[in-house]
Amino acid sequence: MTEEQVIRNAAKLYKMRDAARTVWGEKYQARLTQYLNVMARYMVKEGCNEIEAFIRMSKRVQDNHPGADTSWVIIGLAAAAVELTERNKGVSNGVES
Numbered sequence: 223m224t225e226e227q228v229i230r231n232a233a234k235l236y237k238m239r240d241a242a243r244t245v246w247g248e249k250y251q252a253r254l255t256q257y258l259n260v261m262a263r264y265m266v267k268e269g270c271n272e273i274e275a276f277i278r279m280s281k282r283v284q285d286n287h288p289g290a291d292t293s294w295v296i297i298g299l300a301a302a303a304v305e306l307t308e309r310n311k312g313v314s315n316g317v318e319s
Contacts, residue, residue: 231273234300235273235276235300235303235304236304238296238297238300238301238304239297239300239301239304239305241297242254242297242298242300242301243301253298254298254301254302254305256298257298257299257301257302258302258305258306260279260302261275261276261279261299261302261303261306262306264278264279265306272302272303272304272306272307272310273303273307275303276299276300276302276303279299280296280299280300283295283296283299284296
């Protein structure tokens with residue numbers, strides 16, 4: 223993957239996290255916590271990083287629910303991936319932990 227592709231993909235993940243923040247509003251942190259917990263366990267079990275976990279988990283959700291609207295589940299997973307990446311890299315994201 224080229225550096226440009228990495229940056230474009232990161233921008234997409236940030237847009238999904240921003241959508242979750244906007245739509246979930248004051249409930250963002252509570253909803254995010256569920257995704258963070260699931261993703262963190264998955265990362266340990268599978269030995270992968272946040273982005274790999276997001277890709278694998280999103281695919282699994284889509285594969286297990288064909289024809290269903292899984293948009294908000296995937297957006298929640300994207301938000302968790304961004305938050306975990308920022309936390310692991312020590313970036314301040316403006317959300318109370």
